[in-house]
Amino acid sequence: MEFVTCVVAAEEDELADVAQSTSPLEAWSGIEFPGLDTARLAALHSLLTGDSLQAALDLYEPALVSGEDDGILVLRVSGEVLEELALLDDESLETVAVELAATDIYEEEGADPDELLLLLTSLGELAQLAESQDQVLFVRIELILD
Numbered sequence: 001m002e003f004v005t006c007v008v009a010a011e012e013d014e015l016a017d018v019a020q021s022t023s024p025l026e027a028w029s030g031i032e033f034p035g036l037d038t039a040r041l042a043a044l045h046s047l048l049t050g051d052s053l054q055a056a057l058d059l060y061e062p063a064l065v066s067g068e069d070d071g072i073l074v075l076r077v078s079g080e081v082l083e084e085l086a087l088l089d090d091e092s093l094e095t096v097a098v099e100l101a102a103t104d105i106y107e108e109e110g111a112d113p114d115e116l117l118l119l120l121t122s123l124g125e126l127a128q129l130a131e132s133q134d135q136v137l138f139v140r141i142e143l144i145l146d
Helices: 014-019 038-049 053-059 079-087 091-101 104-107 113-132
Strands: 002-010 029-030 072-076 137-142
Touching: 002 014, 002 113, 014 072, 029 113, 029 137, 038 053, 038 072, 038 079, 038 104, 072 091, 079 113, 079 137, 091 104, 091 113, 113 137
Parallel strands: none
Antiparallel strands: 002 029, 002 137, 072 137
C-alpha cells in the first residue's frame, strides 16, 4: 500500500477541510513528509517527549477518517510535540535526526539521517509558524488505492 503524507499548519476547526482538500499544500502552509505514518509520528513523539512508544501510539488515533473511497486519515500532532519541534535549534535537529534514524521503525527502512534532518528542519520551521499563528499541525495521510 502506498500513501502520500503532508503536514499542514491550520486552525483547529479546519480538520474536515484539511481532509477534504484536493491540494492541502496550496491551501495551507505545509510540507510533504514522505513515509510519515502513525507509527513514525509516534516514534518522533516518543523521542521528543520521552513518552513510551505505546503511549505515543495511543495518542495518535486518527482525528478524522474520510470515506473508504477517499482513503484519507488526518492525525493531530500533540501540542507538546508542536512545542518541542518549534524549540529545536540546528544542533538539536541533528541529534534528533540521528536518534530517529536509529529507532526500530526507521532503521528497518534504512532511513538516512541527513534526509531526516532536512525533513525535521522543515517540520520545525512549520511548527514555529503554527505556534506563532496559534494553529495546530495536522498530518494528512492519503492512501493510494489501486
